[in-house]
Amino acid sequence: MKANQVIIGAGISGCSIAYHLAKKGMKNIVVVDKSYLTSGATGRCGAGIRQQWGTEANCILAKKSIEFFETAKEELEYEGDIEFKQEGYLILATDKPELDRFSKNVKLQNSLGIPAKLLSVEESLKIVPYLNTSAFVGATFCQTDGHLNPFKMTEAFYLAAKRLGVQFFFFEEVKEIIVENNKITKVITDKHEIDTSVVVNAAGGFAKEIGDMVGIDIPVFSENHEILVTEPIEKIQGPMLMSFTQNFYCQQVPHGSFLMGRSTPNQVHSHDISSSWSFLDEMAKTICHIAPKIGELRVIRQWGGSYNVSPDKQPIIAEAENLKGFYIACGFSGHGFMFSPMTGEIISNMILNRKNEISPDLFKLNRFSEKELNAVEQSVV
C-alpha cells in the first residue's frame, strides 16, 4: 500500500498532527500504533493545561494551545464532552528565592498576554482554603489554565481525523523504515509494507528507537513518572495545585476524584512504567503536609507512564536536518498533552511548506549540538 504520510503513534501528538494535516487538505494519511488509542503517555497523564512557564517558547506553545482547547469541541465537531475546566493552576512557592523566580516568570507571562498573577498566602487561601499556611510563602495563579479529559480529547482529534479520511491501524508495530539515497521510501510494520516518503515520529517514549531506525540520534530519554487517583468526592477544589520544590501536582477532576503525582528523584532512564510503594509513601507524605484535608481521601489506584525528556526540557518539533521527510514530535518532558494543538499545527505547516507563526528554531533537533543552548525550563515537576 501507499501513503502520503505515515504517522507513528496514536497518542495526543499523532492524533493532533493527523487532524491538522487532513484539515489542511492532505489526503491518504496513515497513523500506525502498536497498541490501542491513548495507550502511551497520553492515557496515563495528569492532563493539566497551564501557561505559567519560565521560558518564552513554552509560554507561547501553551497559550496558543489553550486558545485551541477553548473551541475544540466545536472545531472538532465532537459529540462527547472533553471536560475542559478552566479553574486555573495555583503554583506554590515554598521559599523566598522561589517566589522571586516566580515574579520574574509572571512578568514574562504577562508580557506574552498570559493573565498570571502573584498571590499572597491569604489570597491563595481564598482559592484553596485547606492549604497548610506554614508550607508555602506565596503563589502564582492563572485562571485560564486548567484540565481536560485526556481520553476524550484524544478521541475528539481521532474521530475528526477519521472523518477527514485518515486511516488508523491499531495493534500494529512499526519495525523498520527503509531509507535509500538519503530518502525515506518505505515503512514496514508487522502487518503492512507502506510506500511513503514522509514519516512523522510521534512515538512518545519510543521516539528515540524510531530515530535509530533511520540512523538519526534523538537526544531524549524515557523515565517512569508515577501518579495515583483517589475515590471521588463532592467538588472542593477548583485549580490544579502544584509546587516544583515540594515536587507534586494535585487536581480534582470533574468526576470528583483527585489525581496526584510527583517525580522520582534520580529515576533510571528506561521504559519501565510500573508502580512502587515508595511513590505511594512519598506522595502521601507530601500531600498530607501541603493539604492535610486531602489526606482523608482513600487511594483507589496507582500507575505509571513515560516522560520523554529532552536536554532543555522543551520539545523537539522538527524536520530532521539530515533526513528530509523525517519529522519528529517528541521530548515533551512531561507536558506534551497541553502542547498538542500546537504540535499538530507546527508539524503540519512544516510538511506543507507553510510558514509557522512561532520560530521553528526553538524546537529544532540540532539545537543541542550548538553552543548557544535554549534557556532550560525550570518550572517542571
Added chain:
Amino acid sequence: MRDDKIIICRCEDVTLADVKRCLEEGYTNFEDLKRQLRVGMGPCQGQTCSALIQREIAKFTHKAMKDVPIQKTRPLIIGVELRAIKDGAIDES
C-alpha cells in the same frame, strides 16, 4: 429486561446498553472500553464488571472468552487513606 436497565459496572453506573454502543462504535478491547466508560476504574477495580464485559466482547468479536484480555490489575487492592499511608510510611531520611 432492557439493556439500559442492566447495570454492568456498579462503581460507575455503566449499563449493558453503554457497553454495546461502544462495541458498535469500534471499541472492541477492554482497555478502550475502560477509557470510554470508566469500567474497571472505580473502587472495585473491575472485580464485578470485568468478566461480564469480557463476555460481551467475546460475543461481539466471535472470540473465545479466554482470548479476550481484560484490564491490567493495579495496586491498591482496597482503598487506603492517604494519611494512613503517610503514618505507615518508612522514614528513609
